[in-house]
Amino acid sequence: MARGLNKAMLIGHLGNDPEMRVTASGQSVVNFTLATNESFKDSSGTMQERTEWHRIVAWGKLAEICNQYLRKGRQVYVEGRLQTRSWDDNKTGEKKFTTEIVCSDMQMLGSGRDQGNSGYDNSASFQQPPVQKSGFKPDSPDQGGGASEAEKDDLPF
Secondary structure, three states: OOOOOOOOEEEEEEOOOOEEEOOOOOOOOEEEEEEEEEEEEOOOOOOEEEEEEEEEEEEHHHHHHHOOOOOOOOOEEEEEEEEEEEEEEEOOOOEEEEEEEEEEEEEEEOOOOOOOOOOOOOOOOOOOOOOOOOOOOOOOHHOOOOOOHHHHHHHOO
């Protein structure tokens, strides 16, 4: 059976400061909203703009980085997968659903000063570390593998 693809890539502005909490097992998790804008001409030719809101969740080290550096209004690139969750509302007894993007990669765009965040003012990228599924380990210089510094200088790229 063929594998599916579940990938979301967004560029937008944070609608709120990230909210971080720690699970009972000690795992960090952060939630925030991201607004994306779309411009289009309506049937009368008038330019219209539509804003779509997305729920973002990040886990582990990436959650801690989001909590430390992101603030409301900051422009970011977010990459991840769509996930739908359900729960029972304790007040009404109804089953509730939400779809969110589980973030695996986040890049801050623009400068912090431009975004109202004086704590950080360079673009940067942060990724969740990949889960290693096999025993393969890439060569590292201390193991004698890989190219030497002289060989690396000769590479055309």
